[in-house]
Amino acid sequence: MKTPTRRELLRVGCCTIGSLGLASSLGRLGMMTAMAQSAPDYRALVCIFLFGGNDGNNLVVPLGAQGYADYTKLRAGLTLPSASLLPVGTSSSAVYGLHPQLAGLSQLYAQKKMALVANVGMLVKPVTRLQYQQRTAPVPSNLFSHSDQTSQWQSATPIGAPGSGWAGRVADLMQSYNSPSTFPLGVSVSGASLFLSGQSTLPSTIIPGSNMALDSTDGSAVGAAREAALQQLLTMDSGAALVQAASATTAEGIAVGKLISNALTTGTPLTTVFPATGLGTQLQQVARVIQVRNQLGMKRQIFFCSMGGFDTHSNQLNDQNNLFAQLSPALTAFYNATAELGVANEVTAFTESEFGRTCQPSSGAGSDHAWGSHHMVVGGAVKGGDLYGTFPSLVADGPDDAGSRGSWIPTTGLDQYGATLASWFGVGAGDLATVFPNLVNFSTKTLGFVG
Numbered sequence: 001m002k003t004p005t006r007r008e009l010l011r012v013g014c015c016t017i018g019s020l021g022l023a024s025s026l027g028r029l030g031m032m033t034a035m036a037q038s039a040p041d042y043r044a045l046v047c048i049f050l051f052g053g054n055d056g057n058n059l060v061v062p063l064g065a066q067g068y069a070d071y072t073k074l075r076a077g078l079t080l081p082s083a084s085l086l087p088v089g090t091s092s093s094a095v096y097g098l099h100p101q102l103a104g105l106s107q108l109y110a111q112k113k114m115a116l117v118a119n120v121g122m123l124v125k126p127v128t129r130l131q132y133q134q135r136t137a138p139v140p141s142n143l144f145s146h147s148d149q150t151s152q153w154q155s156a157t158p159i160g161a162p163g164s165g166w167a168g169r170v171a172d173l174m175q176s177y178n179s180p181s182t183f184p185l186g187v188s189v190s191g192a193s194l195f196l197s198g199q200s201t202l203p204s205t206i207i208p209g210s211n212m213a214l215d216s217t218d219g220s221a222v223g224a225a226r227e228a229a230l231q232q233l234l235t236m237d238s239g240a241a242l243v244q245a246a247s248a249t250t251a252e253g254i255a256v257g258k259l260i261s262n263a264l265t266t267g268t269p270l271t272t273v274f275p276a277t278g279l280g281t282q283l284q285q286v287a288r289v290i291q292v293r294n295q296l297g298m299k300r301q302i303f304f305c306s307m308g309g310f311d312t313h314s315n316q317l318n319d320q321n322n323l324f325a326q327l328s329p330a331l332t333a334f335y336n337a338t339a340e341l342g343v344a345n346e347v348t349a350f351t352e353s354e355f356g357r358t359c360q361p362s363s364g365a366g367s368d369h370a371w372g373s374h375h376m377v378v379g380g381a382v383k384g385g386d387l388y389g390t391f392p393s394l395v396a397d398g399p400d401d402a403g404s405r406g407s408w409i410p411t412t413g414l415d416q417y418g419a420t421l422a423s424w425f426g427v428g429a430g431d432l433a434t435v436f437p438n439l440v441n442f443s444t445k446t447l448g449f450v451g
Contacts, residue, residue: 004095020384031262033352038076040306041177042298042303043167043301043345043425044290044346045347047172048306048331048349049150049190049352049353050306051307051310053353053354053369054312054351054353054356055078056357056373056374057357059098061082061096063096068082070393070395076361077361077365078316078361080100084098084100085097089103089115089430094387100321102327104329104332105328105332105376105378106382111380113382114382115383115445116386118388118392120417121372121373122149122153123415124139125438126413126442150353152414156168158438164197164419165198168198169199169434170198170302171184171185172200173434173435174427175300176301178297181279181296185203187204187206187303187304188205189208189305190282191205194344195304203304232331260289263296264288265290270284270337272287272337274287274333277330283307300426306381313367314362344362348377348378348379349378352375353373356373356374356408357394358405358406360396367403370402370408371409381424386449388414392409414436414438
């Protein structure tokens with residue numbers, strides 16, 4: 001019988017290890033020296049994935065006379081009144097309006113701590129409307145499919161089966177920055193994530209608010225006996241390769257869980273108040289892990305968070321209103337927490353979503369699956385107060401429409417968006433193509449919105 005690899009075991013056993021509070025992917029845990037190591041050269045990326053396909057057409061609205069007229073004509077029943085929008089300027093003098101529920105993020109934009117990136121989407125290479133319609137240029141497979149586009153956004157693999165996530169490949173390149181610590185570079189607070197899975201590294205998974213050590217490790221004699229008994233079981237030679245490998249992985253997860261649980265007890269409670277929402281709880285957990293970065297010996301970290309509910313085929317105005325009312329306070333509180341911790345310039349948060357939505361409404365007062373959408377980047381190192389990329393012309397059957405309903409052909413590829421973040425994180429220009437294999441097809445490799 002072939003001995004399974006650690007990767008295979010973790011893929012199968014993620015839920016089991018996750019019940020311990022944290023799943024580790026790396027080698028034996030000689031972390032005592034790491035606990036004492038400081039990490040002055042620190043950087044972190046925080047992905048907030050908006051599952052369902054966020055409608056960027058009401059995230060950012062053009063407020064110029066012609067742009068708003070085009071928007072109103074195509075959006076019809078999904079139009080937001082211009083008076084309700086939160087105006088934001090740009091270096092090109094164009095004025096846009098943010099959704100009325102994004103007040104906190106609007107303030108960060110005004111403080112130049114947030115940037116907008118227009119019309120980002122999955123691309124193999126730049127493509128025109130004519131090329132798309134005549135099928136003379138390669139495009140991502142299964143456009144408009146939730147599962148395929150989610151996988152592609154997390155992996156930067158527009159054609160074929162993804163073997164790893166783009167953040168995971170960044171972790172492969174950057175893991176030595178955290179040496180001698182063997183604590184995983186990638187941390188998900190939203191379950192298993194392709195985004196963080198590398199070719200030689202795998203992430204940890206934390207359940208926000210949980211006790212990441214075993215419940216029995218309470219310091220009592222009974223708890224100590226229970227833990228000793230479990231460790232004895234895990235180190236017992238069963239003679240079965242599968243059992244032995246699974247036991248080693250479980251023991252590793254327990255050790256990492258205990259490590260971070262102990263580290264978190266050293267942190268002073270944050271004064272920043274987070275909203276009591278799913279995303280608020282996730283980002284609060286991320287902030288707590290960042291707070292103990294020195295105890296863990298970390299100089300580079302990538303986090304994965306998420307929100308669901310963005311598949312707004314119906315009742316979109318109300319549903320998106322409620323979603324943005326959760327997104328903005330949570331992300332604003334997170335930025336404030338990084339400022340409180342003195343690492344605002346070292347932490348960059350950004351949004352992803354599998355696709356945008358049609359500008360023209362569907363019959364159920366919602367919108368349908370489309371292609372390009374707008375995204376937000378937040379942090380002290382962000383060159384904020386500006387919109388990057390090219391905003392589409394909001395005209396049905398226009399030059400930026402893949403069809404006839406306002407499905408915007410992306411003018412910025414995910415490769416360029418991700419490469420800008422990875423470059424700031426420390427990935428060298430020569431290694432960007434390892435993370436983003438299709439980046440070679442774009443004349444502009446990075447967009448300069450963070451640095």
